[in-house]
Amino acid sequence: MKPTTAVDPRGSAFDEGTPLAREVADITRRRARIQSLDLPRPAATRIFTVANQKGGVGKTTTTVNLAAALAKAGMRVLAIDLDPQGNASTALGVEHRHDTISVYDVIVGDTPMAEVVQASPEFPTLACVPATIHLAGAEIELVSLVAREQRLRTALKTYLESVSDPYDYVFIDCPPSIGLLTINAFVAATEVLIPIQCEYYALEGLSQLLRNIDLIERHLNPNLSVTTILLTMFDARTRLANEVADDVRKHFPRQVLDSVIPRAVRISEAPSHQQSVITYDPNSPGALSYLEAAAEMARRSVAA
Secondary structure: OOOOEEEOOOOOEEEOOOHHHHHHHHHHHHHHHHHOOOOOOOOOOEEEEEOOOOOOOOHHHHHHHHHHHHHHOOOOEEEEEOOOOOHHHHHOOOOOOOOOOOHHHHHOOOOOHHHOOEEOOOOOOEEEEOOOHHHHHHHHHHOOOOOHHHHHHHHHHHHHHHOOOOOOEEEEEOOOOOOHHHHHHHHHOOEEEEEEEOOOOOOOOHHHHHHHHHHHHHHOOOOOEEEEEEEEEEOOOOHHHHHHHHHHHHHOOOOEEEEEEEOOHHHHHHHHHOOOHHHHOOOOHHHHHHHHHHHHHHHHHHHO
16 A cells, blocks of 8 residues: 655655654644634733742743743733843843843832833733842842741732733742742742653652742741642653653642643753744744643633
8 A cells, every 4th residue: 555645844745654744743733723722811810939949840941931822822921030040031032131120129129010020022911020140149138128028929919909901820930949039939929830850850859849838828828829730851752751740640630730841952942042932933842832731721720
C-alpha cells in the first residue's frame, strides 16, 4: 500500500506516518482547539502568588507566559515582579533600570502602585509592576517597618479599588527563597501557584514550602490556599519525567493541572527578545502549552 503524504507549512511533502507529520498534525489540532475557546471571566479578581523556594523551576517563565496567555484571551492582567533580578520585567518588555520607580518604592517608600504600573507592549490588557536592583536590599529595610508583612497587600488593595476597569488576574513573581518579599506576596494573594519541574529533586523542599504557606494562612492570611500546581520542563521521552509527573499527581490530585509545560528552546529564547513565548512564537508547542494551562485555570475558577 502506497504511504499517504501531506504538505508541511513550508510546502514540502512528507509521510503522514513520520514523527514530524504527527507533531505538525498535533500542533494544528491544539491551535484550532485553543482558538475556539471562549474563556470565562472570574467573578472577582484572582490574585496568584507564583512560588517555589527551589530555583530554576520556571517561576518567572510561568508568571510571564500565563499572564500573556490570559491577556491574549482578552483578560485584564497585572504582573507584579517581586524578584530583585527583574526577569519578569525584562520578559514583559517594561523599563526597569536602577532609576525606574518600581515595586521597591511601593513596599518600602509608600509610593502609590498606580504611579509604578507600566503597560506591557505584549498586549493592551497586560500591565506590569517592575522590579529593580534596589529590591535586593528590601529584605533588610522591611525588618524595621510597621506591618512589614502586609506592605504589598495594602498597596495592591488600594490600587485595585482605584481602577475603573477591574483586573481579572494578578500574578506575583517571587524570588526563590522564603523571606519577607515572598511573605509579602503570600499575604497579598488569595491563591498560590507552584511550578514543579519534572526532574530529580522536584519535590525537594516542597513540604517545607507547604508548611510555610500553612503558617501564613493561619497567622497572616486566612484566605490563602494552594489551588494550582503546574508541571514544567516536561520531556515525555524520559521515564524520569513521567515518574515525577505521576508522583506529583498522586500527592496533589486536585491541584495539578492536566496541561504540562514541555522543555522547549522557544520558551528559553523568548526573554532574550523581551517577549513572552506567546508573542515570540505563538504556534510553538511551548506557547500552546501555556495557552492550554491558562484556559484550564480560567475554567477551573468557574467550576470552583
